[in-house]
Amino acid sequence: MTVVTDSTTTAGMRTPRRRKPLATRAYKVFRVVALIVVVLFLLAPLFWMLLASLKTNVDIYDTAKAVVFSPTFENYANVLQRNNYFVFIFNSFWVAFVSTALSIVLGVPAAYAMSRFTMHRSALVVLMARVIPGVSLLVPWYYVFSNLRMVGSFEVLILSHMFVALPLIVYIMMSYFDSLPLELEESAEVDGLTPIGAFRRITLPLAVAGIATAGILSFIFSWNNFMFALVLSGSKTKTLPVAIFDFVSYASIDWGGLMAAATVVTIPIMIIALFTQKYIVSGLTAGATKG
Amino acid sequence: MSVLNPPRSAGTRKASGRKGAGGSFSAWANRHRKWLFAAPAMIFVGVLIIFPLAWTLYLSLTDSQGSVRAATDFIGFKNYLTVLTDLERFWPAVGRTLSFTGLALAFEVVLGMGIALLLWRPFRGEKWVRVAILLPLVATPVAVGMMWRLIFDPNIGFANQLLGAIGIPPQPWLSGQDTALGTTIFMDVWQWTPMVVLILLAGLTSLSDEPDEAARVDGANAFQRFFFITLPLMMPTVIVAILLRGIDALKTFDILYATKGKGGGSFHEVETLNVYAYGLSFDYNQYGLSSAVLILFFMIIIGIMWLLTMRKKAVTK
Numbered sequence: 001m002t003v004v005t006d007s008t009t010t011a012g013m014r015t016p017r018r019r020k021p022l023a024t025r026a027y028k029v030f031r032v033v034a035l036i037v038v039v040l041f042l043l044a045p046l047f048w049m050l051l052a053s054l055k056t057n058v059d060i061y062d063t064a065k066a067v068v069f070s071p072t073f074e075n076y077a078n079v080l081q082r083n084n085y086f087v088f089i090f091n092s093f094w095v096a097f098v099s100t101a102l103s104i105v106l107g108v109p110a111a112y113a114m115s116r117f118t119m120h121r122s123a124l125v126v127l128m129a130r131v132i133p134g135v136s137l138l139v140p141w142y143y144v145f146s147n148l149r150m151v152g153s154f155e156v157l158i159l160s161h162m163f164v165a166l167p168l169i170v171y172i173m174m175s176y177f178d179s180l181p182l183e184l185e186e187s188a189e190v191d192g193l194t195p196i197g198a199f200r201r202i203t204l205p206l207a208v209a210g211i212a213t214a215g216i217l218s219f220i221f222s223w224n225n226f227m228f229a230l231v232l233s234g235s236k237t238k239t240l241p242v243a244i245f246d247f248v249s250y251a252s253i254d255w256g257g258l259m260a261a262a263t264v265v266t267i268p269i270m271i272i273a274l275f276t277q278k279y280i281v282s283g284l285t286a287g288a289t290k291g
Numbered sequence: 292m293s294v295l296n297p298p299r300s301a302g303t304r305k306a307s308g309r310k311g312a313g314g315s316f317s318a319w320a321n322r323h324r325k326w327l328f329a330a331p332a333m334i335f336v337g338v339l340i341i342f343p344l345a346w347t348l349y350l351s352l353t354d355s356q357g358s359v360r361a362a363t364d365f366i367g368f369k370n371y372l373t374v375l376t377d378l379e380r381f382w383p384a385v386g387r388t389l390s391f392t393g394l395a396l397a398f399e400v401v402l403g404m405g406i407a408l409l410l411w412r413p414f415r416g417e418k419w420v421r422v423a424i425l426l427p428l429v430a431t432p433v434a435v436g437m438m439w440r441l442i443f444d445p446n447i448g449f450a451n452q453l454l455g456a457i458g459i460p461p462q463p464w465l466s467g468q469d470t471a472l473g474t475t476i477f478m479d480v481w482q483w484t485p486m487v488v489l490i491l492l493a494g495l496t497s498l499s500d501e502p503d504e505a506a507r508v509d510g511a512n513a514f515q516r517f518f519f520i521t522l523p524l525m526m527p528t529v530i531v532a533i534l535l536r537g538i539d540a541l542k543t544f545d546i547l548y549a550t551k552g553k554g555g556g557s558f559h560e561v562e563t564l565n566v567y568a569y570g571l572s573f574d575y576n577q578y579g580l581s582s583a584v585l586i587l588f589f590m591i592i593i594g595i596m597w598l599l600t601m602r603k604k605a606v607t608k
Binding site for chain 2: 027031034035038039041042043045046048049052060061063066105106107109110112113114116117119122125126128129130131132133134135136137138139140141142143159162163166170194195196199220223224226227230231240241244245247248253255258259261262263265266269270272273274277280281284285288
């Protein structure tokens with residue numbers, strides 16, 4: 001029985017698709033060519049960065065050796081050993097991880113309340129944070145935290161990154177909770193769970209995918225954040241983007257080292273993105289098609 | 292039914308019994324769960340966002356500068372007057388912010404729509420194209436800025452090699468007074484068109500096939516179907532994409548500061564409002580003045596958002 005219904009539904013879905021490629025052969029060729037151009041346009045710069053990170057500075061200046069050269073890992077060795085990059089990598093990871101975890105703890109219950117009790121005005125206040133330019137908060141933060149002698153500490157950096165993470169998580173989780181049916185909680189309450197118990201045992205487990213989505217995106221945004229760390233991090237808490245920026249403050253640029261550093265900061269996040277592609281896409285497009 | 296009933300009522304009784312036994316706290320927590328759940332996040336937002344914003348508003352009315360600990364005087368709207376009559380830095384920065392955002396958005400939406408249409412129907416190798424679309428999106432903007440700095444280097448950059456190969460003379464790119472802003476727009480388009488693609492693709496996939504089919508049966512060609520069927524149906528999603536991307540584009544800082552440094556370059560070629568305000572605050576410590584710039588900037592953002600939301604409402608109707 002199930003087999004029969006299954007085959008009819010797939011057939012029913014495929015028929016219009018199969019009819020669609022009435023599109024001529026010319027369009028098919030055009031589409032393939034266009035897609036190749038798009039992929040090249042998006043990937044070539046990253047590939048170029050990777051190539052340059054494997055070249056000596058002499059080879060980078062030699063345009064004849066654009067693609068053919070003898071690769072070296074010298075730049076990576078220099079960057080990782082001499083410049084304390086392992087410390088920066090740890091700092092970036094720690095700040096991103098803690099700010100994401102705290103934002104989930106604060107943001108998920110808040111998103112739930114805002115979704116279930118339709119607290120539109122409160123939601124608007126939280127979402128305002130996505131609109132405010134970060135610089136306008138940096139001055140007061142800097143003022144307060146430097147008076148408390150806390151500039152350069154992990155706590156301040158994590159708090160500042162939560163300014164990005166929390167609204168993002170509330171935004172994504174609100175649209176996720178909106179899509180979860182209310183009936184499940186109602187029947188759980190009828191079966192004797194308290195409302196908070198129903199949230200903890202029924203809704204929260206169902207929302208794990210949503211929380212993963214929000215958490216991954218928040219981690220990426222925190223990892224990539226530059227401006228807050230530029231002002232609020234100290235020598236011990238410097239994150240990777242700031243470390244890369246410091247690379248170019250000298251007169252002549254060590255291109256090979258710079259590209260190795262840039263590769264080191266982008267590779268981890270790209271690997272995470274490859275494995276969590278589905279979540280990232282659903283998070284970035286959350287609420288976009290609701291009208 | 293009668294078999295099902297007893298355990299259920301027993302369960303209810305048990306729960307209410309537990310409520311009593313668990314003390315009034317559990318009952319109180321359940322009754323006030325709305326605010327209990329929302330309060331921590333709201334307090335965070337209040338302390339770290341609303342309060343600093345109010346402080347910025349206050350600072351914009353003072354002559355605060357130099358050290359953050361220095362005493363300040365209340366000077367009313369003088370900062371706003373200074374900023375609004377500043378034809379050298381402020382107004383050009385407004386112009387650059389709007390042209391950066393406007394041009395980047397225009398390219399991103401048109402290209403994004405084109406790419407989304409290419410990806411709309413399934414094809415072989417779709418997975419790989421999706422990966423290619425995701426990578427620029429998640430790359431660290433500062434690293435992206437450094438990457439383009441090398442590619443657009445006038446002497447050793449790949450961009451000029453490429454131009455040379457097809458016989459076009461080398462361009463100054465980022466180091467040119469007239470070309471720098473355009474080059475940064477190009478970088479923004481590279482990194483963020485994928486974002487627009489993802490949003491528009493989500494919109495396209497949620498469209499019903501029927502209107503398109505009907506138009507096809509009526510003999511409409513691909514262009515007619517796009518402009519008269521798909522595009523009007525997609526308008527709400529397009530406006531959401533413009534709204535989301537536009538807010539971030541207005542606030543662009545990382546790639547501008549990473550490629551041109553303080554003040555948006557020696558001639559302020561890429562100095563947008565965000566870069567200008569950052570420079571006033573943290574390179575020149577003019578807190579009062581920078582706060583006035585920020586409040587004005589914030590009002591510009593709110594104004595643009597309001598206009599777009601109105602437009603979206605009109606379209607959705």
